[in-house]
Amino acid sequence: MKSDHRPATAFRLIVTGGGTGGHTYPALTAIRALQKRLSSEARALEVLWIGTADGLEARVAPAEGIAFATVATGKIRRSSNPLKMMSAANVKDMARVPLGVARARKLVADFQPDVVLATGGYVAVPAGLAARMCRRPLVLHEQTVRLGLANRKLAGSATRIAVSSESTVPLLPEAVRGAAVVTGNPVRPEVLAGNPDKAVEALGLHGFDRRLPTAYVTGGAQGSQQINNLVRDVLPWLLEQANVIHQCGPDHVDELRRHAAALPAPLAGRYYLAGFVGSELPDVLALADIVVSRSGAGTLAELTALGKPAVFVPLASSAGNEQAHNARHLEDAGAAVALLGDVTARRLQDAVGPLLADPARRDAMAERARAHGRPDAADRLVDVILSAASG
Numbered sequence: 001m002k003s004d005h006r007p008a009t010a011f012r013l014i015v016t017g018g019g020t021g022g023h024t025y026p027a028l029t030a031i032r033a034l035q036k037r038l039s040s041e042a043r044a045l046e047v048l049w050i051g052t053a054d055g056l057e058a059r060v061a062p063a064e065g066i067a068f069a070t071v072a073t074g075k076i077r078r079s080s081n082p083l084k085m086m087s088a089a090n091v092k093d094m095a096r097v098p099l100g101v102a103r104a105r106k107l108v109a110d111f112q113p114d115v116v117l118a119t120g121g122y123v124a125v126p127a128g129l130a131a132r133m134c135r136r137p138l139v140l141h142e143q144t145v146r147l148g149l150a151n152r153k154l155a156g157s158a159t160r161i162a163v164s165s166e167s168t169v170p171l172l173p174e175a176v177r178g179a180a181v182v183t184g185n186p187v188r189p190e191v192l193a194g195n196p197d198k199a200v201e202a203l204g205l206h207g208f209d210r211r212l213p214t215a216y217v218t219g220g221a222q223g224s225q226q227i228n229n230l231v232r233d234v235l236p237w238l239l240e241q242a243n244v245i246h247q248c249g250p251d252h253v254d255e256l257r258r259h260a261a262a263l264p265a266p267l268a269g270r271y272y273l274a275g276f277v278g279s280e281l282p283d284v285l286a287l288a289d290i291v292v293s294r295s296g297a298g299t300l301a302e303l304t305a306l307g308k309p310a311v312f313v314p315l316a317s318s319a320g321n322e323q324a325h326n327a328r329h330l331e332d333a334g335a336a337v338a339l340l341g342d343v344t345a346r347r348l349q350d351a352v353g354p355l356l357a358d359p360a361r362r363d364a365m366a367e368r369a370r371a372h373g374r375p376d377a378a379d380r381l382v383d384v385i386l387s388a389a390s391g
């Protein structure tokens with residue numbers, strides 16, 4: 001018998017963005033949330049991710065079974081010195097931009113997406129421009145308070161600009177403000193579902209003293225030399241009162257391990273070093289009573305969605321000093337401690353010590369952090385994508 005029910009056509013999405021975790025994970029989370037929404041309507045999703053060969057997205061997308069294509073991009077190294085801006089590396093990279101746009105244009109023309117979603121990072125520029133050339137709806141997602149460089153370039157071409165904070169809207173150029181929608185910054189759902197005991201098992205943390213609080217120290221995907229040095233300087237003191245999981249960046253593990261070899265036995269058992277925390281991240285966050293961290297937008301979205309007391313050591317050279325802004329914003333809300341300016345080991349001790357000693361203070365801070373979380377950000381971004389597709 002002939003059925004009247006023809007399968008609805010698949011929704012076709014091109015995602016572009018990446019480089020760091022801050023641009024990659026929101027894209028991944030949006031894809032998964034869109035998939036879930038569409039499958040509840042018995043509709044399929046077809047996705048193509050356009051990224052760079054050496055960014056985090058080149059590992060994340062294929063691991064999730066997402067079709068992945070690369071384009072040449074121009075990574076412009078910012079400098080206040082105009083001579084440095086014209087460095088050989090910058091000039092060479094700028095020359096690659098037209099190549100990237102041409103390739104992206106072909107990819108977009110062939111794939112015919114319903115929407116192109118750009119989540120920032122310099123790779124987003126060619127595919128974003130290609131969306132406009134091929135007259136496909138372009139949705140930008142911005143994680144930070146001020147638009148990043150790629151999103152600034154694309155803002156004039158965007159159908160919608162999804163932003164993570166209300167305070168972004170007045171900072172947008174007036175001509176594009178009408179396209180802004182506040183969604184929040186999507187957090188991977190698994191990050192919100194960690195289990196502390198699993199972290200102990202998976203990482204073999206059997207030397208941890210569970211009567212003590214646990215501190216998770218993280219410098220972002222590459223690690224932070226500054227945070228590593230600070231922690232190294234206070235390590236014996238810190239381990240007297242806490243277990244410590246220290247994510248230090250893949251390039252710094254050996255050096256820190258050599259340093260830790262001098263720790264006496266009970267303290268050494270309470271110290272766990274990792275270059276990068278992969279699938280265990282949710283469980284590590286669940287185990288953590290406090291977090292010492294850079295204040296990138298992705299990390300902040302996760303810590304506020306979870307409600308974790310944090311001590312932030314912002315990256316001073318982040319674009320527009322946005323990490324300092326992020327950290328100060330949460331400190332003003334009583335949800336974190338922000339160590340701005342010159343951070344010494346003494347300042348870190350003075351910030352971390354009272355928190356480790358006072359569970360009630362940690363709880364109050366966690367509560368205030370949670371008030372800033374937006375666990376529904378992925379769903380809101382899906383609404384924006386679907387509405388952009390329907391014109």
Ligand SMILES: CC(=O)N[C@H]1[C@@H](OP(=O)(O)OP(=O)(O)OC[C@H]2O[C@@H](n3ccc(=O)[nH]c3=O)[C@H](O)[C@@H]2O)O[C@H](CO)[C@@H](O)[C@@H]1O
Pocket residue numbers: 020021022023025120143144148218219220221247275276277278281295296297298299300302315318319322323
């Ligand atoms: C140096 C730089 O340009 N930083 C920017 C970059 O941050 P960057 O990507 O470095 O940092 P974010 O805090 O935004 O995101 C890091 C992500 O990686 C995850 N993670 C980290 C370490 C680890 O071992 N395992 C792991 O999974 C974190 O949980 C988080 O999801 O993009 C952010 C969002 O646009 C900006 O706010 C930052 O200023």
